[in-house]
Amino acid sequence: MTELDPVIHAQARLRVMVALCGLRPGDQLTFPRLQQLLDMTAGNLSTHLRKLEEAGYVRISKTHERRTPVTHVAVTSSGRAAFERYTDGLRALLAGQQEGEGIADR
Amino acid sequence: MLALIAQERAELGRRRAVSPVPTFAAWGLAWLAGFGACYLAATGLLPWLLAGLVLGVLVAVAVVVPIVRGARAASGVRGPSRQLGLMYGLSWVAGPLALSAINSGLGAGTVPWTASAMFMVGLLYLAGGMLWRDLSQYLLGLWVLLFAAISVHLGSPGNFLVLSLAGGGGMLVQAGWLALRGRR
Known part of the structure; x- marks a missing residue:
């Protein structure tokens, strides 16, 4: 089983990545706009960034x-x-769990 | 975690106001009710003044919706999509302005007016479909172009019915389809 990327596997950083990956290639967001979209404090966001x-x-x-x-x-x-x-890894992990335990709720 | 990602994507989409659903809904309603009222006026069932008022108010709302949403979507964004959005938005200003000048200059009657307006809208939807890689918008463009051609053969007042039902109806179907697809 592959390990999930610890840099992304933290809720705050995952949310930042979702926001930035949702942009079209080449697009950038200003720091305040990203902060507003994610409802994060400036200090918290800078740390994760x-x-x-x-x-x-x-x-x-x-x-x-x-x-x-x-x-x-x-x-x-x-x-x-x-x-x-990361998302592929999550899917693989869930699929493995379902096979192993017979859980099919997700 | 996957559910969190999906939920986060949906929430960001709402906050960034990038969905074209409200724009299609506002224009669909303006065409359906506005040109529907024009049809009723042309058949003598409604005073023209009232039909003009309904159309005018709904179009005014429909003009404001994409401007407000576009400004929200563009806020804090730098890069190619900002320029693309601006160019596409300006096409919707330049096209109607040029078309109005041409039709007024030619002294065109209502049938050429409405057919040429549908033609322009159809072409801009084709462009929008290509720009945002949205097949449904491209198909809507083809649909509107088809009915632009048909409307000429129906003449007046049938042309208003085509604008209302095929044009406005098509836009509302597109809005509904995009809303459903977005919820999945």
């Missing part, structure tokens, strides 16, 4: 728009791949 960035799953770019700093967040291609591996 940093973990995802360290794993190479998200790219964080800081720019300036009319002198005010703006932070954009996007998923990387390896982040998308990791998310797919």
